[in-house]
Amino acid sequence: MRRTITGFSNPTVKALRALRDKKHRKRERRFLAEGLRLLTDARASGTLPEVLVMASGRDPHPLLDELEAEVAAAGGEVIEMDEAVLAKVTGKDNPQAVCGVFAEFNTNLADLDRLAAPIWLVAQALRDPGNLGTMLRTGDAVGAGGLILIDDCADPFSAEAVRASMGAVFTQAIAQARWPEFLAWLRGGPGQLVAASLRDAVDYRAAAYQAPCFILVGNESRGLPEDYEAACDLRVTVPMKGRADSLNAAVAAAVLAYEVLAKLEGD
Amino acid sequence: MRRTITGFSNPTVKALRALRDKKHRKRERRFLAEGLRLLTDARASGTLPEVLVMASGRDPHPLLDELEAEVAAAGGEVIEMDEAVLAKVTGKDNPQAVCGVFAEFNTNLADLDRLAAPIWLVAQALRDPGNLGTMLRTGDAVGAGGLILIDDCADPFSAEAVRASMGAVFTQAIAQARWPEFLAWLRGGPGQLVAASLRDAVDYRAAAYQAPCFILVGNESRGLPEDYEAACDLRVTVPMKGRADSLNAAVAAAVLAYEVLAKLEGD
Numbered sequence: 001m002r003r004t005i006t007g008f009s010n011p012t013v014k015a016l017r018a019l020r021d022k023k024h025r026k027r028e029r030r031f032l033a034e035g036l037r038l039l040t041d042a043r044a045s046g047t048l049p050e051v052l053v054m055a056s057g058r059d060p061h062p063l064l065d066e067l068e069a070e071v072a073a074a075g076g077e078v079i080e081m082d083e084a085v086l087a088k089v090t091g092k093d094n095p096q097a098v099c100g101v102f103a104e105f106n107t108n109l110a111d112l113d114r115l116a117a118p119i120w121l122v123a124q125a126l127r128d129p130g131n132l133g134t135m136l137r138t139g140d141a142v143g144a145g146g147l148i149l150i151d152d153c154a155d156p157f158s159a160e161a162v163r164a165s166m167g168a169v170f171t172q173a174i175a176q177a178r179w180p181e182f183l184a185w186l187r188g189g190p191g192q193l194v195a196a197s198l199r200d201a202v203d204y205r206a207a208a209y210q211a212p213c214f215i216l217v218g219n220e221s222r223g224l225p226e227d228y229e230a231a232c233d234l235r236v237t238v239p240m241k242g243r244a245d246s247l248n249a250a251v252a253a254a255v256l257a258y259e260v261l262a263k264l265e266g267d
Numbered sequence: 268m269r270r271t272i273t274g275f276s277n278p279t280v281k282a283l284r285a286l287r288d289k290k291h292r293k294r295e296r297r298f299l300a301e302g303l304r305l306l307t308d309a310r311a312s313g314t315l316p317e318v319l320v321m322a323s324g325r326d327p328h329p330l331l332d333e334l335e336a337e338v339a340a341a342g343g344e345v346i347e348m349d350e351a352v353l354a355k356v357t358g359k360d361n362p363q364a365v366c367g368v369f370a371e372f373n374t375n376l377a378d379l380d381r382l383a384a385p386i387w388l389v390a391q392a393l394r395d396p397g398n399l400g401t402m403l404r405t406g407d408a409v410g411a412g413g414l415i416l417i418d419d420c421a422d423p424f425s426a427e428a429v430r431a432s433m434g435a436v437f438t439q440a441i442a443q444a445r446w447p448e449f450l451a452w453l454r455g456g457p458g459q460l461v462a463a464s465l466r467d468a469v470d471y472r473a474a475a476y477q478a479p480c481f482i483l484v485g486n487e488s489r490g491l492p493e494d495y496e497a498a499c500d501l502r503v504t505v506p507m508k509g510r511a512d513s514l515n516a517a518v519a520a521a522v523l524a525y526e527v528l529a530k531l532e533g534d
Binding site: 041044045130134137138139140141142143164166167168171205238239240241242243244246247248250251254255258261262 | 397401408410431433438505508510514515517522528
């Protein structure tokens, strides 16, 4: 059942390696997640890898044994390889002892059930995959339904985003859309669109939020386009007491999301 | 006044390059900051680079002219080099057109004036320089006095931390100390020590905060040691509605810091 690969030039190794490259990842519609913790989170969320890759010198672990059995039972592939070969796949000198190949999720906006959660995070032109993964992690923490990516954002299935999400890539819905498409979808049902803004904005602690509340943050250096903000139901701002005029995008989303959560829960 | 360097093997180029390496940085007690935005922030905070490095092909900019004049007037060095040579210094394919060499700041805990600000951020064994820089940026935003780094943390003067701080490395005080030293210092004056915690913690919205409030977050994967938490005046937690049991460290610090700010201001 378990296949062993020893050579660096094995075609499977090459195919796995190629998933680190965005172009290949998009073509294959597959992505890599590294580490037992992430794979266990995925399994707990009902998602198994199509391919499970394990280092031959790994420490035994009951969770890994269970995972292997489930992957095999589901018709997936289990591959064992030297740590040095695995390092080639993950691009890391000290790779985790296990990684998995997952099918990309459906990111179709029309398939989101907006009533499934009181909070949704929305990012526009977010460029940093670490920020993107952190937003997924925050979304999980505040009980958000998912993250909607507007215009050209970092790839949510990149290794860095998956890692920073700490497993939330498997629990949060992810949708991708251009702005006009998003706005049309949003206005086709209930939903309050709240922009993190510096212009004409009300204090975030004094604002009235309504579920489902869509919290929108903009690009790391440019913020949101003015016409995007104008189309929002509410523009809120957090106090800036120092010299800087903005927060890190993932931080701003978290501060707002926790305020919205508290207000919606009747704090 | 302005010196031009053309060769890659110039000793000044080598010396500047070496500042990307932590060991050299510590020995020289100097660090690099890249980009006109950061250098302008530094200048506005009263800090000039000892050495100003400019790409010869840069676009002219009045702020850069002013900066050059001030650096020269202060007895600093101004160096012009090809973009390709500058790329060697910064280690980036597309370097910003300007960078500066700064003397490291005093990070002596005993020199902090705790009454200078109502909020202080404290991080223990924080490993990610991006998180560290983001905490500095958040500290600036909430009007904190600075960031206290406990035990072995990432280097606040690394390029990644400086970049993520968005200039706050020049406005926030930075102190470094081991835990016993910090605790002795803290208890030698007024100050409420508040841990971001999962154990025996009260809801962060229901807690009573007092200035000067020291907000302590722990290592990215292990959190705070139990005995550190026990020594705190208050352990607070934020709701975790999903599968994950923790937030990103910089996000947790920000959510707490904004709550403390609102409470201290009488929200």
